[in-house]
Amino acid sequence: MTNERILTDEMVAEITAYFPRYPSRQAVTLPALHIVNERLRHVPLQAVVEVAELLDLSPAQVQDTLTFYGFFKQDEPHGRVRAWVCRSISCHLRGADELFEHICHKAGVEPGGTTADGALTLEFGECLGACEFAPCVLANETLHKCVTNEQADAFVESLK
Amino acid sequence: MAEFEPVLLANIHQEDSHTLRAYESTGGYAGLKKVLGGMSADGVKELVKASGLRGRGGAGFPTGLKWTFLPKDHPGPIYFCLNADESEPGTFNNRILMEEDPHQVIEGLIISCFATAASTAYFYMRYEYPLAWKRVQAAVDECYAAGYLGKDILGSGYSLDIFLHRGAAAYICGEETGLIESLEGRRAWPRIKPPFPAVEGAFRKPTVVNNVETAACVKQIVDRGAGWFRSIGVPPDPNNPRDPGSFGPKLYCLSGHIEKPGCYEAPLGITVNELIDNYGGGVWRGRKAKAAIPGGISMGLLTADEFDCPLDFAGPGKYGCLGLGTAAVVVIDETVPMVDFLHNSCQFFSHESCGQCTPCREGTSWALKMMNRIKAGKGRLKDLDLLLEIADNIGIIPGTTICGLADGAAWPMKNAIRKFRGEFEEYIKRTNPDGYMETNPVPVLEIIGAH
Numbered sequence: 029m030t031n032e033r034i035l036t037d038e039m040v041a042e043i044t045a046y047f048p049r050y051p052s053r054q055a056v057t058l059p060a061l062h063i064v065n066e067r068l069r070h071v072p073l074q075a076v077v078e079v080a081e082l083l084d085l086s087p088a089q090v091q092d093t094l095t096f097y098g099f100f101k102q103d104e105p106h107g108r109v110r111a112w113v114c115r116s117i118s119c120h121l122r123g124a125d126e127l128f129e130h131i132c133h134k135a136g137v138e139p140g141g142t143t144a145d146g147a148l149t150l151e152f153g154e155c156l157g158a159c160e161f162a163p164c165v166l167a168n169e170t171l172h173k174c175v176t177n178e179q180a181d182a183f184v185e186s187l188k
Numbered sequence: 189m190a191e192f193e194p195v196l197l198a199n200i201h202q203e204d205s206h207t208l209r210a211y212e213s214t215g216g217y218a219g220l221k222k223v224l225g226g227m228s229a230d231g232v233k234e235l236v237k238a239s240g241l242r243g244r245g246g247a248g249f250p251t252g253l254k255w256t257f258l259p260k261d262h263p264g265p266i267y268f269c270l271n272a273d274e275s276e277p278g279t280f281n282n283r284i285l286m287e288e289d290p291h292q293v294i295e296g297l298i299i300s301c302f303a304t305a306a307s308t309a310y311f312y313m314r315y316e317y318p319l320a321w322k323r324v325q326a327a328v329d330e331c332y333a334a335g336y337l338g339k340d341i342l343g344s345g346y347s348l349d350i351f352l353h354r355g356a357a358a359y360i361c362g363e364e365t366g367l368i369e370s371l372e373g374r375r376a377w378p379r380i381k382p383p384f385p386a387v388e389g390a391f392r393k394p395t396v397v398n399n400v401e402t403a404a405c406v407k408q409i410v411d412r413g414a415g416w417f418r419s420i421g422v423p424p425d426p427n428n429p430r431d432p433g434s435f436g437p438k439l440y441c442l443s444g445h446i447e448k449p450g451c452y453e454a455p456l457g458i459t460v461n462e463l464i465d466n467y468g469g470g471v472w473r474g475r476k477a478k479a480a481i482p483g484g485i486s487m488g489l490l491t492a493d494e495f496d497c498p499l500d501f502a503g504p505g506k507y508g509c510l511g512l513g514t515a516a517v518v519v520i521d522e523t524v525p526m527v528d529f530l531h532n533s534c535q536f537f538s539h540e541s542c543g544q545c546t547p548c549r550e551g552t553s554w555a556l557k558m559m560n561r562i563k564a565g566k567g568r569l570k571d572l573d574l575l576l577e578i579a580d581n582i583g584i585i586p587g588t589t590i591c592g593l594a595d596g597a598a599w600p601m602k603n604a605i606r607k608f609r610g611e612f613e614e615y616i617k618r619t620n621p622d623g624y625m626e627t628n629p630v631p632v633l634e635i636i637g638a639h
């Protein structure tokens with residue numbers, strides 16, 4: 029692990045801007061992790077150390093919170109697009125499992141994996157709160173609704 | 189059924205319904221002006237109490253009563269947390285309100301904060317709602333610019349800040365004390381109650397947690413009165429002195445094997461049949477239904493014969509379900525093996541258990557292992573009894589866990605196996621003809637994980 033600073037001045041400024049919102053520094057943990065994750069697409073250990081320093085916490089406290097959420101990757105960045113294929117009941121009933129298998133095959137990745145070109149990370153998600161559009165996929169900020177295999181193909185192609 | 193006019197969803201079809209301009213053009217923020225212009229905090233509390241409003245987040249607790257649990261004459265601060273974590277499978281009504289009519293939610297939130305003397309509100313939203321996040325943030329910004337938020341709102345002397353706080357994809361953050369722990373920057377482990385949040389909540393201060401739709405109802409009650417609210421829905425059961433009734437309009441989410449999935453507003457107490465036929469256009473592809481989830485997957489299952497169940501707070505319980513929950517109805521057609529349904533349910537809860545209580549952590553993960561085995565054709569009849577043994581012993585109802593996630597995990601198991609036992613037994617015998625009678629320990633199969 030290198031000890032070069034990971035948090036840029038902008039990130040630090042963004043994080044500290046959250047301080048007045050909460051009566052405790054620790055409450056800024058999730059906002060800070062999101063700020064780092066948005067930029068780096070993962071939150072490496074060195075960033076955890078630096079966030080902890082900013083929040084007057086021990087790195088273990090930040091790491092503890094971070095690992096509770098399966099959300100933040102630490103070892104390597106996720107793809108430029110991170111897509112969740114919903115597997116919960118309403119989507120399951122409308123073919124989510126088959127859709128997920130199809131997209132994995134089309135993109136050439138294992139569940140949870142990232143394509144070799146770093147374009148796409150493909151994961152299961154639990155109910156995305158868009159069950160009227162089952163089966164659905166949330167890819168970064170875009171919700172893909174009532175996704176057919178053809179639409180899924182077009183989506184994977186569009187990332188190339 | 190008398191003609192029913194949607195209220196909560198009245199604005200969403202307007203152009204730019206999410207903007208302040210559109211909201212004000214139909215009388216938006218008149219209620220807030222009325223409250224700040226002359227009502228006392230206690231007056232608003234009384235109004236909401238008189239309306240009979242019960243929380244829309246799943247537990248159905250009377251909202252006005254919850255507010256009165258705050259300590260009297262507290263020096264402050266009192267915090268308000270708006271629960272927008274909406275993650276119960278099948279549920280999306282909060283998302284629609286936040287995306288299409290965020291000002292309705294915010295007006296209700298400001299009024300609720302005034303009533304409870306909160307000066308800071310945290311709007312806790314699940315991560316997977318990027319559009320709702322943008323719309324609510326934009327609406328909050330508009331409110332600051334218009335003087336509906338900030339210092340000395342509309343010259344009333346009342347000040348309030350609303351801060352958005354973003355979750356990180358964990359269902360348990362919807363449980364109110366899990367939410368508070370998550371807000372405080374720790375793992376979202378629900379707290380042992382008491383103390384309840386009203387006494388000691390966020391940052392150890394008195395805190396109210398309410399759902400997004402509850403806030404929207406508060407705004408409507410201020411506009412239209414408690415009498416109007418009580419004119420809709422189901423009055424208390426005279427034979428049950430503890431039933432406060434189920435008043436008001438409700439947003440029902442309809443999904444699964446239905447012709448027209450969507451979010452529909454109807455009076456509390458509509459039956460599953462009415463919802464499917466009058467709103468959902470019937471079961472899809474001309475098929476018959478086999479079962480339905482009455483209010484999010486945690487609530488269990490109704491068989492197709494039970495679709496006369498009224499969807500009010502007391503209804504699903506009479507049919508062996510856990511309750512009304514989020515009023516999210518998921519229709520399951522006749523082609524679906526119940527083994528598939530229950531496997532999906534067990535997969536969800538074992539993934540989402542926070543791991544704090546042994547009965548929930550171990551119970552949900554062993555239930556999934558057994559369902560994996562059954563689904564893979566290695567099931568034993570004994571597994572059904574083991575599953576029921578788990579289901580009957582995890583949760584706050586049997587008293588073995590800290591929060592209700594475990595009850596929600598248990599109910600689909602109880603209902604599916606008890607209401608469809610014949611089908612489960614037939615499946616096991618058919619797929620495992622040589623081993624279904626086995627009672628000795630058998631090995632676990634490999635599990636493919638999520639994320």
Ligand SMILES: Cc1cc2nc3c(=O)[nH]c(=O)nc-3n(C[C@H](O)[C@H](O)[C@H](O)COP(=O)(O)O)c2cc1C
Pocket residue numbers: 242243244245246247248249251271272273274275276359360361362363364365397398399400402591592593596
């Ligand atoms: C496992 C679990 C998950 C929950 N998820 C939510 C949720 O996503 N949104 C919500 O409003 N309430 C949720 N609740 C209920 C909350 O604990 C709480 O009762 C509710 O937010 C109170 O608001 P209300 O009184 O307005 O209904 C959940 C409860 C449990 C046990």
Ligand code: SF4
Pocket residue numbers: 360377378540541542543544545546548549589590591592593594
């Ligand atoms: S019941 Fe389950 S989810 Fe709730 S606190 Fe216990 S382990 Fe966590």
Ligand code: FES
Pocket residue numbers: 114115116117118119120154155156157158159160162164277278279
């Ligand atoms: S079940 Fe897939 S979005 Fe709700």
